[in-house]
Amino acid sequence: MFKKLASVFMSIALLMVCVTPLYASAAGQKASEDLRGTELNVYNWGEYISDGSEGTLNVNAEFEKETGIKVNYTTFDSNENMYNKIKGGGANYDIVVPSDYMIERMINEGLLEKIDMSNIPNYKNIMPQYKNLYFDPANEYSVPYNVGMVGMIYNTKMVKGTPDSWNLMWDKDYAGQILMFNNSRDAFGITQCLLGIDLNTNDSEDWHRAYDKLKEQKPLVQSYVMDDVYNKMEGGEAAVAAYYAGDYLTMHDNNPDLAFVYPKEGTNIFVDSLCIPASCQNKRGAELYINYLLREDIALANAEYLCYATPNQAVLDNPDYSLKDEKILYPDAQDMPKTQYYHNLPPQTLMLMTSLWDNLKIEGNNDDKSIYIGLASFVAIVAAYSIYRAVRKKRRESMY
Amino acid sequence: MNKKASLGQRLCAAPHILWSAIFIVVPLLMVVYYAFTDASGAFSLEGIRRLSDYTTTFLRSLWFGIIATIICLVIAYPLAYVISQLKVKSQAVTIMLVMVPMWMNFLLRTYSWMTLLEDSGVINNILGKLGIGPFHMINTGGAVILGMVYNFLPYMILPIYTVMTKLDHSLIEAAQDLGANKLRVIRDVVMPSTRSGVISGITMVFVPSVSTFYISQKLGGGSFSLIGDVIEMQFQVSNNFNFGASLSFVLMILILICIAVMNRFGEKDENGGVII
Structure with a gap:
């Protein structure tokens, strides 16, 4: 009798175990059932989602499996590239992932659509310090995806001592071994930190x-890079580079000689957020996707894969999260560097910055003279040859 | 040729004409429109005025393009001649070998040169094992030109090879019968009759070399900006389509002038036609 009772209990317990998740996911599926078969165009940064490589979770494939929505995933490598594409109107995306200052600009220009937060219950996972940020004070347009800071990566075998200042990037001892950002905002940002200038100054003098x-730095720079920094730093090709903290952890896995520091002059902090462009074709699908990315297991997979700091409290509280004690991502309060956000610059300042950046990239190569000499001699040879031909032709004609 | 085209012929040509109109003529007109307007769409010569800041960049592009073209020509001409003299079967194999790199993506090929040329890269590693070097190769003008030569060499070899195979051997034999030595045969028979191939080869190498931007970015480390880099930057980063269009417009004119000059050298050629 007792045995029978036990087996009944067991089967009830088993049933409950089986049914509960079914029931839970059914609720999620119900909302998305009529979205089955639709498509979702996601436009994200390169290397910015867990993609299933090396046994990680393939976030997009999992979403497709759960909802039946097809994800078309494409990537960009700078805010400006992404902005130009959206602004140009040539492409329709349902999800984009701009950084703070770009969100401010896109909201101002009406390029973003308000998100219906009631469709994103997992928004409760976002830490309060990443809500109501300056670029979206009422949390209407953006949902934080990742947080990061800019710092200095250096090779301990090549750099003497433990640097603590951006001055290392201007150090003549490391001429030809310095990698600088190949984007105007970050390159100027570092310089402004070093000079103690506000990152969002509108003074053209600054x-x-x-x-x-x-x-002054240009002759010392080996090259201006973005994603190439991985190869070059991991291969020991350069001694020092400025880059994002999360990416350093990835590089460190491949080259343990690398070290990282937040310079004492301060640095930039950024928040990359999920947004829905105004030209979106599948808004409900997009909201479902945002909610999905905030879900604890998915956000955890992304946080582990990307090594960026997460704004997701549920991930931080999860005992399986291996980077919880990583001081580079989550510095203690006393070690926290001075940070500033980028703000959207007014058009005039933006123009000034881009034209200064153009000039920096273009001018100042010291082989100018050889080009002039070379071209001049080439033109001279061509001219001499054509004269010779003309003369020869005349002579031949007179012969016959 | 002067005969009026039949309806059938015209119908066959129609898709091509439509294609060219939509994807060549209209974009060209748009480039011209953007080149002479400002952001608000009003007529403006601001873009053209700013060009003077980039004189050195223009000249550097031309100079690099010329050097790359000359090197390609020097390598490709004898090579094409040698290939054309091989047995038919070996010809097919050799030409295949020339083409094989082109099956791989252009960006990947350039990127792998970066790994080869770096200070701690493959070449310097091997040289180091042999006790030579290291040599600083990446981020120099030479690396950029190497990238151009490597990427565009097949475009020089193929047209020259094509005219070489069509070369009439009786002409060479006639010249030899009349007492011309080897040098004379090459100078007075082979070279003039392969000129059309050389000219289309030069065009196909020079034009992409002058306007490239990826090669100079990856192999030049950003310190050998070519005009293609500036144009790319205007569209991708600065969001200044008008200035980008002005630069492209002037670059097109410069290239046209170069080709016109070059065609003067080919004008006595009876095959005449030059592919631009």
């Missing part, structure tokens, strides 16, 4: 001072 400093 921008010119930063420009002069960058010009």
Whole structure:
């Protein structure tokens, strides 16, 4: 009798175990059932989602499996590239992932659609300090995805001592071994930190001072890079580079000689957020996707894969999260560097910055003379040859 | 040729004409429109005025393009001649070998040169094992030109090879019968009759070399900006389509001038036609 009772209990317990998750996911599926078969165009940064490589969770494939919505995933490598594409109107995306200052600009220009937060119950996972940020004070347009800070990566075998200042990037001892950001905002940002200038200054004098400093650095720079920094730092090709903290952890896995520091002059902090462009074709699908990315297991997979700091409290509380004690991502209060957000710059300042950046990249190569000499001699040879031909032709004609 | 085209012929040509109109003529007109307007769409010469800041960049592009073209020509001409003299079967194999790199993506090929040329890269590693070097190769003008030569060499070899195979051997034999030595045969028979191939080869190497941007970014480390880099930057980063269009417009004119000059050298050629 007792045995029978036990087996009944067991089967009830088993049933409950089986049914509960079924029931729970059924609720989620119900909402998305009529979205089955639709498509979702996601436009994200390169290397910015867990993609299933090396046994990780393939976030997009999992979403497709759960909801039946097809994800078309494409990537960009700078806010400006992404902005130009959206602004140009040539492409329709349902999800984009701009950084703070770009969100401010896109909201101002009406390029983003308000998100219906009632469709994103997992928004409760976002930490309060990443809500109501300056670029979206009422949390209407953006949902934080990742948080990061810019710092200095250096190779301990090549750099003497433990650097603590951006000055290392201007150090003549490391000429030809310095990698600088190949995007104007971050390159100017570092320089402004070093010079103690506000990152969002509107004073053209300030921008010119930063420009002069960058010009001073140019002869020392090995190359201006973005994603190439991985290869070059991991391969020991350069001694020091400025890059994002999360990416350093990835590089460190491949080259343990690398070290990282937040320079004492301060640095930039950024929040990359999930947004829905105004030209979105599948808004409910997009909201479902955002909610899905905030879900604890998915956000955890992304946080582990990307090594960026997460704004998701549920992930941080999860005992399986291996980077919880990583001081580079989550510095203690006393070690927290001075940080500033980028703000959207007014058009005039933006123009000034881009033209200064253009100038920096273009001018100042010291082989100018050889080009002039070479071209001039080439033109001379061509001219001499055509004269010779003309003369020969005449002579031949007179012969016959 | 002067005969009026039949309806059938015209119908066959129609898709091509439509294609060219939509994807060549209209974009060209748009480039011209953007080149002479400002952001608000009003007529403006601001873009053209700013060009003077980039004189050095223009000249550097031309100079690099010319050097790359000359090197390609020097390598490709003898090579094409040698290939054309091989047995038919070996010809097919050799031409295949020339083409094989082109099956791989252009960006990947350039990227792998970066790994080869770096200070701690493959080449310097091997040289180091042999006790030579290291040599600093990446981020120099030479690396950029190497990238151009490597990427565009097949475009020089193929047209020259094509005219070489069509070369009439009786002409060479006639010249030899009349007492011309080897050098004379090459100078007075082979070279003039392969000129059309050389000219289309030069065009196909020079034009992409002058306007490239990826090669100079990856192999030049950003310190050998070519005009293609500036144009790319205007569209991708600065969001200044008008200035980008002005630069493209002037670059097109410069290339046209270069091709016109070059065609003067080919004008006595009876095959005449030059592919631009």
